[in-house]
Amino acid sequence: MSNMEQFSYDNKIVRNFALATIIWALVGMSVGLWAAIELYFPSMNLDLSWLTFGRIRPLHTNAVIFAFVGNGIFMGVYYSLQRLVKARMYSDTLSKIHFWGWNFIIVLAAITLPLGYTQSGEYAELSWPIDIMIAVVWIIFGINMFGTMIKRRENHLYVAIWFYIATWVTVTVLHVFKSLAIPIALTSLTSYPVYSGVTDALVQWWYGHNAVAFFLTTPYLGLMYYFMPKAANRPVYSYKLSIIHFWSLIFIYIWAGPHHLLYTSLPDWAQSLGTVFSISLVAPSWGGMLNGLLTLRGAWDRVREDPILKFMVVAVTAYGMSTFEGPMLSIKSINAISHFTDWTVAHVHIGTLGWNGMLTFGILYWLIPRIYNTKLHSVSSANTHFWLSTLGLLFYSVPLYWAGWTQSLMWKQFNADGFLQYNEFLSTVTRILPMYGMRIIGGTIYLTGVILMTINLKKTMNSGKLIENEAAEAPARVKYVKHAGEHWHRLVERRPMQMLLWATITILIGGFVEYFPLVMVDDNIPKIDSVMPYTPLELEGRDIYIREGCVSCHSQQIRPFRSETVRYGEYSKAGEAIYDRPFLWGSKRTGPDLAREGERKRSHGWHYDHLRDPREISDGSIMPNYPWLISDDLDTGYLIAKIKTLQLLGTPYPEGYAEIAHDDLVAQAKQIADELRAEKKIPMEGVENKEIIAVIAYLQRLGTDISAE
Amino acid sequence: MFKSLLSNAEHLNWMGIPSLLTFTTIFVIALVLVFTKKKEMYEHLESLPLEDGTKK
The missing domain is CATH 1.20.210.10 (Cytochrome c oxidase-like, subunit I domain)
Structure with a gap:
């Protein structure tokens, strides 16, 4: 040709x-x-x-x-x-x-x-x-x-x-x-x-x-x-x-x-x-x-x-x-x-x-x-x-x-x-x-x-x-000429940009x-007055929880089944998660649900030992050890930036709170560390500065907002 | 199972109607398109993967 x-x-x-x-x-x-x-x-x-x-x-x-x-x-x-x-x-x-x-x-x-x-x-x-x-x-x-x-x-x-x-x-x-x-x-x-x-x-x-x-x-x-x-x-x-x-x-x-x-x-x-x-x-x-x-x-x-x-x-x-x-x-x-x-x-x-x-x-x-x-x-x-x-x-x-x-x-x-x-x-x-x-x-x-x-x-x-x-x-492409009475779809399938548009x-x-009614209609996510933003220490603990990928094995979403409410507590409400960025509902329970972990009233010492060596607390557990949470200091260098970013996104921290958030963090960490020392009856030098205190603060907070109502 | 499916359908509210209508429209359009094309065109399209223009 x-x-x-x-x-x-x-x-x-x-x-x-x-x-x-x-x-x-x-x-x-x-x-x-x-x-x-x-x-x-x-x-x-x-x-x-x-x-x-x-x-x-x-x-x-x-x-x-x-x-x-x-x-x-x-x-x-x-x-x-x-x-x-x-x-x-x-x-x-x-x-x-x-x-x-x-x-x-x-x-x-x-x-x-x-x-x-x-x-x-x-x-x-x-x-x-x-x-x-x-x-x-x-x-x-x-x-x-x-x-x-x-x-x-x-x-x-x-x-x-x-x-x-x-x-x-x-x-x-x-x-x-x-x-x-x-x-x-x-x-x-x-x-x-x-x-x-x-x-x-x-x-x-x-x-x-x-x-x-x-x-x-x-x-x-x-x-x-x-x-x-x-x-x-x-x-x-x-x-x-x-x-x-x-x-x-x-x-x-x-x-x-x-x-x-x-x-x-x-x-x-x-x-x-x-x-x-x-x-x-x-x-x-x-x-x-x-x-x-x-x-x-x-x-x-x-x-x-x-x-x-x-x-x-x-x-x-x-x-x-x-x-x-x-x-x-x-x-x-x-x-x-x-x-x-x-x-x-x-x-x-x-x-x-x-x-x-x-x-x-x-x-x-x-x-x-x-x-x-x-x-x-x-x-x-x-x-x-x-x-x-x-x-x-x-x-x-x-x-x-x-x-x-x-x-x-x-x-x-x-x-x-x-x-x-x-x-x-x-x-x-x-x-x-x-x-x-x-x-x-x-x-x-x-x-x-x-x-x-x-x-x-x-x-x-x-x-x-x-x-x-x-x-x-x-053969070179023959420029397409539309014929009278030809179906419009032939144009679409010959033209990538039109196909792109229709697709x-x-x-x-x-x-x-699915998206717009959810965000436009308030009734879809009813507010709960007792649900409050995370404290600075809990926020840092939550970010460590995210860093460690805990969500891979632990859900935070209790479904409205008797078998779940008996095991974990009251089923999860939409209004409980409004300050969760990102949400952490999870998709797999290799370990138990943690949505109401704070309601279980476990001691700080229990969490400390469990994160250090889960099998010491629960024989046969397949959860890994997290020794670095105990040895590593909590990095709060970005705390102010985190609070300000969350404020920008609508989390109702008081105006100017970012500047004093670190004081609150230190105070809460000291309180948890003191309770931990009292419970374990050992000095635990400098534990209030460690990452594990933030994780414990977060875990102890989970699910407790509802009970406060 | 079907009883359960139907009982869940009550939660669809008005959202379900335009959704299903839209799908039906797209499906019907696709059907019309498919059955208004000539056989020769399908034969050409089907042959495209088998004729890649290489000189082997």
Whole structure:
């Protein structure tokens, strides 16, 4: 053809993201395995603050979500987008800035999270300067992606690109609104969110659930729509189905966040909306799953032989299982059993290890030999990896389902006399420790497979040579001319910016409908007169509680069930959390709920000894030791800045209080230290200056405002 | 279970109606779009991943 144009695809950037995907898989999963080991052998934190569960758990989640899966997304997008639009990436420079910027951010996360710098929100822990960097790099990715679409040679945008567009715009919206926080000082990594309590909870789970939806799901659906047809060498089963499930999925997903807050003090209407839309999600989700599996029609004989197709089949099946289970877990009566237990952890790992992990492995095995112009070093090793992944997934998740059901039923069990059968929370933990042990075995098997893959792919790379710039040709794009009577949607799907606009409108509807009534109608968060702001010492203690990631294991939200009110006290009210920035309701109870810890009237000495060595107080506890709380002095250098920031956000400290807050802090610390000395009958030289006094002050305050009413 | 679901629905109040109507609208629009396109266009779109323009 005379109008054929010669160009090349940038494979080097694809290779770089592939390498980062593999490296971060090894790192993120190793950290996850270590965290799992600590839950079985709590002394494995080696009494080191930076190695303790509460700090490495967010490192694990960030490393596997944003580093492993994130780089996996970019690897797949950079490979498929160029080929789908028949154009090289818009700018090689932007590609490089994107790659190095993103991975620099991950390195910063890997340093700051173990050091305890966290904003606490799940999957949104990173400190405010890193949040700004993420926004900048994400916009660079967007410019590069949309620039490539604009200079494309193919008029139509394939459905995979729709998913990439929806991913980009939604992650942008989620990241911006979730990250709205005021730093206490430009020299500090600490910040307080602009939302508090119930509102912060809603925004968190609007963000948290949609991080799952638009980081772990929609981009991977895009990758599925590209790489499954490539691997099977046949077109997608139904393009019509892909259109219907795309628009339905992105519309519904954004509403589903409140299912993380069922039976909490979030208003009922918001909980019910979350439930209804979560249940509805099963339809578009299964539309995608069926479309993926049916793409293999007529090719199932190859699935027996080809490890790549095996990975993809199990990945899509895991997606189907996970997206069936998710809506079921959103039904209030089921959520009453599952929430705060390991059932949720198992559910999440079906999605991440199965869907994200195995689809990524399949893509890597398909892609690396192609860009290196060689064959996979060992097909049998890839087959072994497939079975290790499948078995690892089962050995990981089945024990955790078992643990979740067991523990939840134990929490709710009353004896014939009407008392809790398992009054001691710890007895419900020691019962499930064997399952925690099996989880370690499952994780080890899965990680072994990843190591095997790394070796296999390294040898594959060594046997070939990277085609950095892969030659391609395609006809020049014919300027589109609108025909009379043509449907407007053809314009939309040919124009990336119009697709961006419609996708934005679609995903914004749910967020606005759920958010604005909550903040605009006072009745949704009734005030309680006796609820007061934290004292300066309690505030510092709360920030240490956040630093140590206590929220990873301890909820602060008592649901209105008899089994919870008998165990923990009066159920939690929305008005109790209005000064909580961030909210600390948690999502998992590896330890007991602490919402009314202060009401338990435990002595300061009990807390002191328990934080120093939990097993001295509670034999068999899996809580780590916190010796550094006893040895480290409390840093009050930013106290004034903290009080002023909270005042700016509306916390009613008296005018000028910031200047005298330190005096109050010292006085309260002295009072607690004196009571502690009196109780323990030892000098405890200088204990009033230690961090542990602030933590004790915070714990003793929890839940006491209501009793004062 | 269904009884429980229906009893929870009472908490939806007026918010549920525009929400479900909006979804229905988007779903119907998607359906209309899907069934008003020509077969040739779908065949072209489906083939895009399989024709990447490389010279191999």
